[in-house]
Amino acid sequence: MTMLGLAKGGFAGMGALSLPIVAMTTSPVRAAAILLPILIVQDAVGVWAFRRDWNGYILGWMLPGAAIGIALGYLFAASVSPDAVLGLVGAVSIVFGGYRLWVERHGAPATAADSPGWVGTIFGVLSGFTSQIAHAGQPPYQLWVVPRRLPRDVFVGTTAIFFAVVNWVKVPAYIALGQFTRANLTISALLLPVAILSTAAGVWLVRRVSAERFYRLIYALMIAVGVKLVWDSLG
Template sequence: MSPDAVLGMVGAISILFGLYRLWTDRGGRVAAPASSPGWVGALCGIASGFTSQVAHAGQPPFQLWVLPRKLDRDVLVGTTAIFFGIINWIKVPAYAALGQFTPANLVTAGLLMPLAILSTLVGVWLVRRISPARFYAVIYWLMILVGIKLVWDAIA
């Protein structure tokens, strides 16, 4: 499967899911189930790992499973960080086998590390300033924007 096909598919699903959740949160008639069977979560987890490995786009499948549960804001952010921390560590052997840990890549990663730490701190600051009532609406809008970007990358 080509990375562009994965990007396009994940992007389209992200847009549709974000729009659907915004619609249901504003009084739409059909609500997504908050407690799907465990096998649905397993499929979303597999899809998240696959799309993360192939196209660095694992967030939308993860959100399909987690967002309908309406977790507390801090629990959602923490769960997301832990899940993708684990996913990224699982990818290390594959990236090593593909020869991705070159001296140039490691130097680049080292130089970008302060920016990653700063971005994390800014993200924590932003999350704590968004009211819990608006938190999910912001997440859905961001999901739609990410979906649009993924579709654009797939067709460009």
């Protein structure tokens, strides 16, 4: 895997790790709403950098499914108890962290690279749902896209565009949930410089520290935080 590919996977892991950490100090739905504007700003940078490299077939099949998944995630968040949402966030964190550790050790799972487009739509639904609930849409997305072995820049560009669209589609849902309050947006604005600096620090670390060890630590911490959230939801 190239250094750029490792960085992409690592930043996705750190982004997903942010939600359970914030959710330990506030409700998971509010934590997701606080992080959403930050993710949108980060998306803009990725889309601009790879605006000429993307795969229309993948986007055309996955994005409609993602919209359905986001709607399902909105209905879930609006109709269940905070403890249930907290438990789901923790479970997604554990699965995501475990999945990434498995990939680091064994490689990408053997999903058929030539599976039909409707299979991509199903994975899009799963990606949209987990993204709406916990900003963790990467695992379902990767399960269908990675085995297709896209050129490096096309993979990164397609991923950037997919999640940029997904995050913008989530905005009305969070507005409907009443989560884009002045207080939440203020926190988002205060965290944005930290997010930019942490991304720059991530680039610095990727270039100087063993990428494999660094990412395994991130995913292990993600599992630990997920276990803590699940435990709290059962308390």
